[in-house]
Amino acid sequence: MRLRSMMRVRAGMALCVGISTTAGAADPVGPIAAAFGAREAVQQMSLSPDGTHVAMIVPVRGHGAALRIANMTTGEVAQPILSASGDPETLTSCRWATDIRVICQIRTASKSSFGLIGFSRTVAINRDGSAMKMLSARTNDRSLGMMQDGGSVIDWTADGVAGAVLMTRSFVPEMTTGMQTASSGEGLGVERIDSVTLARRTIEAPRGTADEYISDGRGMVRIMGLRSRSNSGYETGRTDYLYRKPGDRAWLPLSRLEGDQNGTGFNPYAVDPALNIAYGFDDKDGRQALFKVALDGTLKRELVLAHPDVDVDGLIRIGRQSRVVGATYATDRREVAFFDPALRALAASLNAALPGKPIVTFIDASADENTLLLFAGSDVDPGRYYLLDRKTRKMGEVMPARALLAGIPLGSVKPISFRAADGTMIPGYLTLPAGSSGKGLPAIVMPHGGPGARDEWGFDWLPQFFAARGFAVLQPNFRGSTGYGSAWFQKNGFQSWRTAIGDVDDAGRWLVAQGIAAPATLAIVGWSYGGYAALQSAVTEPGLFKAIVAVAPVTDLDAFREEARGFTSYTVVDAFIGHGPHVQAGSPARHADRITAPVLMFHGDRDRNVGIDESRLMASRLKGAGGKVELVEFPGLDHQLDDDGARTLMLAKADAFLRNAMGM
Template sequence: MLLAAAARSHAAPPPISAFFDNTPFNGAMLSPNGRYLAAFIGANDRRDGLAVVDLDTMQANMVAQFNDTDIGKAQWVNNDRLLYSTADKSTGQRDVRYAPGLFVVDRDGKHYKQLALRRNQFVRNGEDNNDLLPWHTYMLDQAGAQDSEYVYVKDISFSSVGNLLSEDLLRLNTRNGKAESVDHPSSARSWLLDQNGEPRLVQTLEQNIATIRYLDPASKAWRTLASFDAYTGGGGFQPLAFGPDGALYVVSNTGRDNSALYRYDLEHGKLPPRHLVELDGFDFRGHLIISNNKLLGIRIHSDAEGTVWFDPAMQALQAKVDKILPGTVNLLTPPTRPQSPWLLVESYSDKQPRRYLVYNTDSGRTSEVGRMAPQIKPAEMGARELYHIKARDGLQLPVWLTLPPGAQQKNLPMVVLVHGGPWVRGGSWNWDAEAQFLASRGYAVLEPEFRGSTGYGRQLFQAGWKQWGLKMQDDIADSTRWAIAQGHADAKRICIAGASYGGYATLMGLINDPDLYKCGIDWVGVTDINLMYDSGWFHSSDLPAEWKQFGMPVLIGDQVQDAAQLQATSPLAQAARIKQPLLLAYGGADRRVPINHGTKFRDAVQAAGNTQVEWVEYSEEGHGWYLPKNRIDFWGRVEKFLDKNLGTH
C-alpha cells in the first residue's frame, strides 16, 4: 500500500490541455415535451454543431453545423424547431468580424433558414440582405411560450466602443422571418417574459437610475414598480420570473443583509412582509423550476447549486437519482410540458467537471449525454472547501481553499488567486479549472472573497467601496495569514495571482505586503485607477461613460476628491517598490483594460531595476484568453514561473 501511494504521488499530473482546451461537448437541453434532447457537440476537429437526440429511439442527428464558425447559443422554439446563433471559437477579439446572426432549423435538420445577418458591424459586404434582420439582432435568454412559430428577440443599440445603449424587443416569426417591434417606455435595458411567454416587465436606465415597469394586462398600460440607483443598489429589487399563476418573483435585500426571494405584491406594488426563500450566509441566487404549469421547486445556489423541491414526487425522484449518482450534486430539470418520462440531470462535484445525463422516470435508467473537460479524472483532483475567517477589523470573510490531491496537506506552497470584478462573487463549490490546475501541480490555492465581493450580503459588498488597495487588500493578506496559521501554507512559498481587478490586487499585494508574497502573476490587470477613467486617445476603453460618472466615483474613488488616495493606491505610481519576480500578461486587443496598463507598468518596473519581469502579449486577445492555444501557453508559463520561484519540493 505504501509503495502504491508513493507511485501515485509521483505520477504525471494531467496535461495543461485537459484543463484549458475547448471541450467537445458544451451542454444540452430538453425539448418542451421532453422527448428530444438538443446538444452542442464538436467532434473530429469540426466546428461545434447542434445535434438532436430522439430519446425514445436514442437516434442522434446533427441538424446544424458551419464550416467557418461554431454554434453559440440555442433554444427550442417549439417541440419541432430550434433557434440558434453562432460564436467563433477560433478567433481572438482582435480578429472578430462577425455578429452572432440568427438561424432556425427543424429538429430533423430540415427547413433551415437564416433570420439575421452575421457580418462585420462596420463593414458592408456581400451578405447584406434586406430580407434579413440586422446584425445587431440577438437571442433573448428566455425560452418564451415554446408553443408556436414565434419567439422574442433583442434588437440592441451599441455605442461606438461597443457598450449597450438600449435593448428593444422584436416578436419574430421563425418561419417567414417577419418581425414587429414591442412598444415600451424610455430606454430599455432588459426584459422579462411572463408565464405565457409575453413581454410583461421592462427595466430602463436613465443616467444612473434604473426603473422597473410592469405592463398591466388589464389596462394595457406600463406602470412603475420601483426605481433605484443602478450602480449602488438599495431600495430596489431584481425581477426573477413569473410563476404559472402570473405571480411575480423577485430578489431583494430591502431591510436585510442577504437578499432573499419574494413573491411580489403586484396589486399593491410592494414587497410582502415575509420572504419565500433565503440562503443562510448567501444572497439568493437561482431560478424557478416550472413544469406542466406548476411550480415544482426552486434551483438555488449557496456554496453549491442545489434544489428546493415543493413537489413530493420530485423530492422522491431526487432521492432516487442521488442514490444512483452518489458523491455529486445532481440537478434535475424536467421538461416544461412533459409528454415523455425523461428528465435532464446535471451532475458535478468539486473534483468532477459537469456531466449531463438523461433519466427515465419509468425505467429508472440513466444515460450519459456528454461531459465537460472529459480528460479530467476526479481521483486526480483536489478537495475544495469554503471557510469563514475574520478580517483584522472583525468583518467575516468567506475564503475558498483547494488542496492538492494526496496525503500531504500541510505547509504547502500556495497561490493566492484573487478574483476579478471586483463586484462579483468569486468562487463556488464546483470543479474550477484554474484552481484545480494549480492544485494538480502541488499548490494549495486560496481564493478570498474580500470586501466588495457580491453574493454574501450587502455589508460585505458595501465595505469595499473606495477600498481598492486598502481594506480590500488587507482582507487578502489576512486570508493568506490565516492559511499560514492553519498550517496549510508554507509562509516562505506564497505567490499572489489574478486577472483584471485580481491583477491589480496582485501588484498592490506585492507593494503593501512584501514579506508575505514571494512573487506575483498579473494578467490583464488594472495598474492605475486614473487610467480606467481615461486610457488615452490611442487606447479605447469599453467602460461605459455612465459607470465612470456615477459608479466609479462612489465605488472606487473620485478623481478630484480622492486624488491623493488614487495616487497612493496606484501600482503604476508605486512600481519602484516592487522587488519580487513578476509575470505580466496582457491582450493586445483588450478594451476593458487596454494594454497600456501593462506596458506602462512594465516599463516603470524595468526602469526601477528592482526585480525580474517576464512579459507576454497575446496580440489577438482581449480581456482574457479566448483561444485554447493561448490559455495553454499562458498556464504553461505560470507553471514554470511558480516552479522557479516557489517549487513544490
C-alpha cells in the same frame, strides 16, 4: 453601448526581463496542463420539446465552437450543423424553438475609435442543418445608427404557434432621400417572430430608455425596465420597473432599482402567470432576499426566502415557460430550496442515486417536463450530464464534462475561515493536493475576479491544476465579495481596496501560520480583479508573495475608468471606481518600484472587459523600475482566453514560472 463588468473567472518562464512575448506553438506543453487547459466538452446544452434530441455547443480546434445535435433515442451524434471560428465571432447559446428548429445567438466584436465594440445576431436553423435564417432585424444604408444588439428571446411559447417566439429588438431610425424620416422608432422593443417564415410584428413599441422586458412565459410581456440616462446620454445606474395587470395594456409603477451591483430596490426576475406575481430580489436586514410582489394593482409584497448569513442570489427555473420552482444561495456549499414538492422529492432521490455528486442542476426539460436534462458533479468530479425520464425513473448518462481529467487525482475542496488583521473571520476554500499531508507545501493564494463575485465549493479547473502540480490553493472570499450582504461588499473592491487586499494578504499569512505553506514558496495567482489583487498585494506587502501571476489584470484605476469613456455606461463605471486618494494609492502600475517579486502576466488583445493596454502599462512600469516581468499576449482572444492551446500554454508557463521563482 456596453455594460462593463469584470467576469467571474480566476487564474492562475524562466525568469526574464522584458515587456512582452507572443505565445507560440513551440512552447512546451505538459500532458497535465493540456488536460486542465482543455475547455469543457459542452459549453451549453438544450433539450428538444419532445425530449428526444439534445442540442450541444461544443468546442472545436482553437477557440471556436460548433452546434451538434444528439439523438437520445438512437445515441447518434450528428456532424456540426453550425459553427463559429471564435475569430472573432462566437456561438454563445442555442435553444429549441420546435422539435426540429433551433435558435442560436452569435456574438462578435470589432474595433472602433472607442475601443472594441460588441455585436450580437440571432439565427434559426433546422436540426439537420437546413433552412438557416437570420432572426435579427437588418439595418441598411438608410439606418441612422448601428444595431449592436441583435435581440434575445424572452418567451419561447409566444401565442402558442409552434416556432413563434417573442424577441427583443433594437430599433434604429431610418431616413429616406429628401431627409424624410422613414422610420422614427428608436430603442428597445419586442417583436413576435415566426422562426420558420420570419413573419414578424411589433408587440412592444420601442422606447429610448427601455433596457429589459420580462414575459410571463405564455406570450405576454408583463414587466418593462427603463434605464435612466442623463441629458448627455450616459446611464445613471437607476432602473424604473413598470408592470401590467392581466389583460391590461396600461403600464403601472412597480419598483425603482438604484445601482447595478449591490443596488437598492426590488429587482424583478420572473413572472408567475398562475399566481399573478413577480419574483425578484431586494434587501432584507442587509442581505439579499427573494420576494414576490402581486401584479394585481395592490403590489402586495411577501418574503419568499431569506438567509441570515448570505444572500439568496438565484432562481431555479424549468421548462419551456421558465417556470420558477425554487431559489438558491451559497453558504459553505450551494443550497437549493424547492417550492415545487415533486421536484423537491426528486432532488432528494437524485442525491441518493448519485453518491459523490452533491451538486445537481436542472439544465432543461421537455415541454411536458417529464424528461429532464441534468448535470451532477462535486469538488473532485468535474461532472456529467444525464437524461432522466420521470415516469419510468430511468436515467442515462449523456456525457462527461471533462473526459480528459479521467484518472487524474483531484484535490478535495474544504471550506475554511481565517482571521483578518482586524479580527474579522474571512471565509474561503482550501484545495490540497490529493494524498498530501497538507503541511509544508508550496502554496498559492487565488483571489477571485469581479470584484463583485465570490468563490464557491465545487470543481474549478484552475485551482485543481495547481493542486495536481503539488500546490495548496486558498481562495478567499475577501470583503468586497458578493454573496454575504452589503456590509461585506463594502463600497466595492476598488474603492475599499485596502480592506479587500488586506484580507488577501491575511490569507497568505494564515497559510504560513497553519504550516500549510512553506514561507519561501508562497505565491499569488489571480485573473481579472484577482490579477489586480495579486499585483496590488505586492505593493502593500512586498516580499509576502514570492511570485505573482496576473491574468487580464486591472493595473491603473484611472486607465480602467477611461476605457469606458466612449460608452453610455461611463458614469456608472466612473462612480464605481470613485475619485480620491484611493485611486492613486490603489493603482499598482503607479507603484511598480515597490514590487520586488517576479511577475508573469497573460492577456488577450481582444479583451473588452479589461483592455490589454493595462498589462502593457504594468509591464513597461515594472521594466522601468528594474523588476522581473514577462507579459504573454494572446492575439485574437478575449477576457476568458477561451482557447485550449492558450489555456494549456498559460498553465504550463505559470507552473514553470512559479517553480523557478521559488527555487522548487
